[in-house]
Amino acid sequence: MPPRALGPFTVSPIGLGCMNICHAYGVAPPPEQAEALLLAALDAGVTHFDTAALYGFGASESIVGQVLAPHRSRFTLASKCGLTHETGDGTVKPGRVIDGRPETIRATCEGSLRRLKTDVIDLYYLHRWDKAVPIEDSVGALAELVRAGKIRAIGLSEVSADTLRRAHAVHPIAALQTEYSLWTRNPEIAVLQACRDLGVSFVAFSPVGRGFLAGALPDVAAVQALPEKDIRRPMPRFAPEHFARNLPLLADYRRLAADAGCTPAQLALAWLLQQGDDILPIPGTRTVEHLHENLGAADVRLSADVLAELDALINPATVSGHRYAEQARREVDTEDFAEK
Template sequence: MQLRHIGPFAVSPISLGCMNLSHAYGTTPSAEDAERLLLAALDAGVTHFDTAALYGFGANETLVGRVLSPHRQRFMLASKCGLTREAGDGTVAAGRVIDGTPKNIRATCEGSLRRLKTEVIDLYYLHRWDKKVPIEESVGALADLVRAGKIRTIGLSEVSADTLRRAHAEHPITALQTEYSLWTRNPELAVLQACRELGVSFVAFSPLGRGYLAGALPDWAAVEALPEKDIRRPIPRFSAEHFARNLPLLQRYTALAAEAGCTPAQLALAWVLQQGQDVVAIPGTRSVAHLQDDLGAAALRLSDEVLRRAGELVNTATVSGHRYAEQARREVDTEDVEA
């Protein structure tokens, strides 16, 4: 794969989001299957692996550390802080809390370093901006970690252009990560432009629309069959009302991919990569076959006409439903196409 850059790091344009090996998408794979997937990605040329302290409440970092630490010099390692496990008290179940205080950032980083079995994390994101803490204070704590040699660069996740500029004034930000795909265009409102003005790389998570653009949910029966704790269940786009409107759109999109001679996932990833050389996509998967399919998008040479048609078919105006449920909408700081 022709490499792209995130700050000083040369990375594969299609890299790997590791979350769903431990978190959010129903039943997690066995340890053996997860290890097989990570090593297959490494052997296929993936040079950027993205995890977080939140994923599996440390389980994902532990997995990545166990499997990939022997190969540490072969890839760029990204993780995140600022979303923390909140212990239950016997009456309330353990959950998560947004905590961007310097104390929590430092403690989370120490735990991440241990679990990842590394002396330094290449790119360390503030997973969510804790709006009770000035962004300058949280970024200042991350800058202290850079100076201490515990992290190399700083990233932000799901923040607005204004917040990015404030953070960058405190300490240079290397990457901004947020959801971006054919069916989620929020970054186009302001963040992509701000990244380019500041020289900040853009990392697109969920570039396959949480499986929708890969054809993983071809009908309502597939949505109804999702496990109870699957992250997609509360998302409005996957509700009965909105999915019924989005399904015909998916069918037309799938037909376009077939016409172009590629899979729906490849078309979606090719579209994301076309948005700029400063954009890197991090799809996630639990299947080696799907991994290979995803990575194949990096070598595609689709016509501008096909990519234009894909963008005109699936976009903010044609997709029904918000990308997040109400609680998650309150937690992020991104510009909102539906605000």
């Protein structure tokens, strides 16, 4: 599959999300495993690496910097601010905090540059819009970082079409990132079209449904056995009552994968890639084996009939449970479907 545009950059059609290398899905892998994964991705042709100040409260950026800094010219580097545990006045909070004040954005960027061992971050996202701060002010601070040569392009994460347009009026937005997969279709409400209207690249995180579409959780017992700190535990979709309703979707889904000659994870990624050349999935993983499996999706071509079957099988009407718990829902600005 040809490379794709990520704002002003040209990158591999499938990137690597770097949250998994330090936290979120149970116990973090050992450093040597994370290093092997990053180098394997680079050697396999991945040229889009996505991290954030939030991930492990700087741990992901530190690992990416330590491992990939010697190869900095070979890839496009994306990171994020506005959602971390440090504020612009040097205060460290016990947990994560949404802070989009210009002084915090500037301070977070300086920390990211140090951890990533680079002079400039290619694509720097506002990880969450701080609704106490006008989006124009936060994007204005990011624009100052562009002018200062500390970042090259600006991105937004988990915002609505209206917020994207307000931000884009202040400074061109290169990319918008939000969750998008067969079982999370929120971008199709409005923001995906807004991106296309404005020429903004769309980066899709959690493209295999946080493991569900890869078949990583075969039954309710597997969900109940997730580690205590696994971020899926509070998500309604993974609650036993909802998960039990979602499991029957997998039988026909696996059949479609087998008919297409690919794995379930590859089917999810191939579906996403065929939704438009402006869509760039960034699956995360901890193993080189899964990395190569995910990248193999770029070679999968799905017929119009298979695409139609997938759309009919897994969609907002057939998936049970919201993607986020109530607090997380309040933190994002994305359009949402009505409660079922």
